[in-house]
Amino acid sequence: MNKKLPIYACIAIVLIKFLFLLTHHIQEDALITWRVAQNLLDYGVIGFNGDEKISSSTTHTYVFVSYFFNLIFGKAYFMYPLLIFNSVLFTIGSYFLSKMLLKEYWQQAVFIVLFGILPPSIKISILGMEYGILFFLEMSLLYYGFYQKKNWALLLFSPLILFTRIDTVIFLGIVFIVDLIWNKKINWRYILGGIIGVGVVLAFNWFYFGEVVNNTITAKKLAYDKEFSTSLSWKYFLINYGNYWGMLKMTANFNPYTILVLLFELCAFIYLVTKKNSRNIFLWIIFLFAWAKQIIFISQKSYFDWYYWVPQILLFAVIIVFILEQKTKRNLWMALLLLFYIVPMLAYQTIHSIAxxxxxxxxxxxxxxxxxxxxxxxxxxxxxxxxxxxxxxxxxxxxxxxxxxxxxxxxxxxxxxxxxxxxxxxxxxxxxxxxxxxxxxxxxxxxxxxxxxxxxxxxxxxxxxxxxxxxxxxxxxxxxxxxxxxxxxxx
Known part of the structure; x- marks a missing residue:
């Protein structure tokens, strides 16, 4: 019975997210990808306007997935099956993460539920973006490739991850560095998987579109490139930093709530990794990746909030693990977490999605x-x-x-x-x-x-x-x- 608790938790959290589909909260950029997929269906060309080839979507994998859902369900009915598919994949990814970080089945089940109702987790699942698929692929790589030591996973998931988003080279790079330091040897199969992934993406872009990187990257760099003074950079940072470590972006420049969450995340991480445990490699991977991606994107003045969804939840995962592993006053810790964070965040996301x-x-x-x-x-x-x-x-x-x-x-x-x-x-x-x-x-x-x-x-x-x-x-x-x-x- 206990072994099935994480599965029941997965089913429960997916059903809970079905309610958010009623809000019709769909990210604008998702419809760009869906139109590209339908353009492929109508014209046989990956583009946006007729037979002109252009990589208008940031993600190639999601274009093809959306294409097949349009093909199977039709243009009028593909949307909700695809959103449900995204939600299921994200939940499976959270299941893999729980298996890597926690031993007890009840802990895994609670983790899946709490992790799944965080605002970024809800947005990843139901807003129509590619991050549900991406999170599933990234956690699958860690679970099968490094937790279960399956060599096939190193060759399969690295190319799929890169084909989903080229900026995932940050994730793959952090995994390589941590694995190298942890095991003190080079994982050549993993390197081969990365080489295949980079080669496939660059070759596809070059031979199909005649470009090395996606048009979306070129366009955004050109459109949003402007001179930032030190004071202006600081101003934009203060306005947007709620996206980075917190989950609540307030209109005011100062958000103490985010500072408290950040400090709690750091303390929980330090507490966990100071205890000798084989799972620490995965704690180091998710924590360093989240920080690396945020620092890189902040330095490039990337202020779109969806870039930070996955880092947000991975950083917060250590708080959930920390509380679940408390030997004394665990119920008090859990009550405080629910009362002062989970419930307010869920309420906020509900209002936000409806509006x-x-x-x-x-x-x-x-x-x-x-x-x-x-x-x-x-x-x-x-x-x-x-x-x-x-x-x-x-x-x-x-x-x-x-x-x-x-x-x-x-x-x-x-x-x-x-x-x-x-x-x-x-x-x-x-x-x-x-x-x-x-x-x-x-x-x-x-x-x-x-x-x-x-x-x-x-x-x-x-x-x-x-x-x-x-x-x-x-x-x-x-x-x-x-x-x-x-x-x-x-x-």
Whole structure:
């Protein structure tokens, strides 16, 4: 019976996450990957706009997985089976992690539940991003390759991990370093797996797209590259550091809650690794990887919160292990953890998912649905940012401001970054512009007035209502979304 407790915990946590699917909280970038997958289905080309090849998605593995789910379930019904699949894979990964870190079955079961209801774990599972698959692959490598010493795992999972995200070279590198120091010998099979992985990814990018790294990396580096003074770098760090070690990003610059969590993580880690235990190699791997990835991404001014989901939960895992292994007053420790962290974080994530789901699914999706009905010619172009919900549901060809789905924007940035927005519109003449601002107030207002008319205004305040009074309070408590103006080219 005890042996089955971790399995029961896995089933329970997956069922709990099903409730979050009702919030329709889906990450914008997931729809970019799904459109790429559907473009592959329709045109036989990995791209975004027809038969043009472009790596608009950061992840190759997830594109192919999404393609097969579209093929099996159809474009109208693939979404929820895929989200459930992501959630199941993440939970299996957490099961592997629990086996590596804890001996008792009841400890593993409690770990799986507590680990699974952390905010980043919920987001990894149900927001549609590739991190559920990635977490499963990374934990599978550790479990089968280093815990059970299966040589086949070293050759299989390293290439799959790299093909999912190229930045996982950080994870694979940390694993190699820790394993080398721990065992005092080079694991040549692991090196071979890494060489195969890097070779496969680079060869695929070069021979299919004609590039070494994904277009998404090139586009983001070009679009977000700007000079940061020391004071500005510090300002951005303070605004975003809740993403790094905590799980609650407050609007204020100072977040003491995150500092307390960080200190607790450090103390718990030191306490655990000072005790001789064979599982310490895995504690060192997950802790050093989490810190390494965060430091590298922080140094590159990468402020998208999904980059930090996996590091967040891996750092917090040591706290759960620390509490589960207390010999005295364990129940008190557990009660305090639940009362002051797990329950508040779960409540916060529930409110956040409901509010964000409203802003994305009910609001931003409605813009795409409006355009889908209004514009019958799907060969027409729209210029906007971001390239998720609206392009996906409007089915229009898309130029995005970052250049993720269209390289022409990058060309304009290289020529004149300051004026690339206007130059793109003037040279490409898209039929539609979806803007956060009133373009008639821009310096180029005369051109816009001559060539574009305001078709419709979309306002987030119009979507903060619900027949359910509790939902309406949540929508108004945490409004999610921005105002848009939709412009149509004058014929």
């Amino acid at each position: 964000t789901g409203n802003g994305e699914w009910n609001y931003r999706r409605s813009i795409g649905l409006f355009l889908d009905k209004y514009e019958k010619d799907k060969n027409q172009w729209i210029f906007l940012e971001p390239a998720g919900f609206v392009p996906y549901y409007s089915h229009l060809k898309t130029i995005d401001e970052v250049g993720l789905v269209d390289r022409g924007v990058q060309t304009e940035m290289i020529k004149d970054k300051k004026n690339f927005w206007f130059n793109t519109i003037k040279n490409r003449q898209p039929k539609y512009i979806l803007a956060y601002k009133d373009i008639y107030q821009d310096p180029e207002s005369e051109y816009y007035r001559q060539h574009y008319k305001l078709l419709k205004e979309f306002r987030i305040k119009d979507h903060l209502k619900s027949d359910n009074p509790i939902l309406e309070k949540i929508y108004k408590l945490k409004p999610s979304g921005r105002d848009y103006n939709l412009y149509e080219r004058i014929k």
